[in-house]
Amino acid sequence: METKDTDKLLKNFFGEHKQEVQDNGFTQRVMRKLPEQADRSWIVWCFALVGMVLSLMLGFSSGSIQTAITYLLQLPVYYFVGVVFCFPLISTAGLLIAEYRRF
Helix, strand or coil, rough: HHHHHHHHHHHHHHHHHCCCCCCCCCHHHHHHHHHCCCCHHHHHHHHHHHHHHHHHHHHHCCCHHHHHHHHHHHHCHHHHHHHHHHHHHHHHHHHHHHHHCCC
8 A cells, every 4th residue: 555655656756857858869860870670580480380390290290180180070060160159259358458468
């Protein structure tokens, strides 16, 4: 309780005594002199591709992918219908939670 009051007092104090520092174009000059960053996003895609290929090779060689497909084919159709209808609800809830945590 005391911490919340202290936080409010500090926030009010610094809000009232805020001072602006003159920039005089300094930020723009610094930003213009910074070197351009090279686009290295291709590295992520290469590692993702290698990881996916290795995972598929391991899955097929161990037989786990065939077992999973056989298991999925034996499930009743209404399980898949339930997943399809629940997916928008779950994804919307996830997006709302992510948006809430960002603020």
